[in-house]
Amino acid sequence: MAASKTVLITGTSTGIGLAAAVGAARAGWDVVATMRDPGKAGRLLAEAGAVGAAGRIHVERLDVTDAASIASAVARATAAHDGLDAVVNNAGAGVVGTIEVGGMEPVRAAMEVNYFGVVEVTRATMPHLRASKGRLVTVTSVGGVVGQPFNEAYCAAKFAVEGFMEALASVAAAVGVRVSVVEPGAVASEFVASQRIDIPALVAEAGPYGPALQSYIDRALQSFGNAQSAEEAAATVVEVLEAEDPPFRVQTSEWARGFTASKLADVDGSAVQAMMAQWLETR
Known part of the structure; x- marks a missing residue:
């Protein structure tokens, strides 16, 4: 990989985004590592420094829910690096609950971060x-393929991202841009802890859904207790960046492949992309 290539990654203060930024820098990319609060870049820079890659990390402020922030960050990055060779949409936020109890606000908030933020970054870059x-x-989730209980808002946003990217992929390919989605399963990172869920209060507020919610939470906690590391998931992101012929859809673990395969016979997305390419063929 040529050292001059530049990738912009969103949501790099923790988790998959942080690990992907370090991994890409270590692989020779110049990394524009974006986050809402650049004051939280200490861990990223320390981990990059530990592998001799700190000089390739360039921290920028970018809030995916703020179009002006996105435009400003992209303008600075492209001016400093003479363009962009890749973008990784990683920033995201989870929400646990059900629509009858939680109402519309959590749904709208999840869509703003997980869907509209991705669309706006994509449009700008x-x-x-x-x-x-x-x-x-784009880092999506197995929750963008298989709907999961008490993740209605999150799964809806991730389903929307997957549909958006699947539709965009053939159009982007027509002008030379390769589009891929990366689907992690459970990942042991601050993504879960950052939600700051008060489990007893959440269950109590769920009313008639309380017993089912408690069962879901018990299973989820067990799942995250045996989760893939952020570094393992991020390695897949870097592999896609480096691949000569990246697939449209790729999972980050055998478990994620098996889970998505329960719904998708076309696991790597090649059949759908071949069909869409035919639709766009000029005669």
Whole structure:
């Protein structure tokens, strides 16, 4: 990988985003590592320094829910690095609950971060990716393929992202941009802890859904107790960045592949993409 290639990654203060930024820098990419609060970049820079890659990390402020923040960060990054060769949409937020109890606010908030934020970053960076014949990688979730209980808002947003990217992929390919989605399962990272869920209060507020919610939470906690590490999941992101011919859809673990395969016979997305390419063929 040429040292001059530049990737912009969102949500790099913790978890998969942090590990992907370090992994990409270690692989030779110049990394524009974005986060809402650059004051939280200490761990990222320390981990990059530990592997001799701190010089390739360039921290920028970017809030995916703020179009002006996105435009400003992209403008600074492209000016400093003479364009972009890749973008990784990673920033996201979870929400646990059900619509009857939680109402619309959590749904709208989840869509703003997990869906509209991805769309806005994509819109802002596509001209640069088109110019470089680059690639667009989006970290979704197995929850973007299989709907899971008490994750209605989160799964809806991730389903929307998967549909958006699947539809965009063939269009982007027509102008030389490769689009991929990366689907982790349970990942042991601050993503879960950052939700600061008061479990007893959440169960109590769930009313008639309380027993089912408690069962779900018990299973989820067990699942995250045996979760893949953020570094393992991020390694898949870096592999997609580095791949000569990246797939549209890739999972980060054998468990994630098996889980998504329960719904998707076309696990790597190649059949759908071949069909869409035919739709766009000029005669």
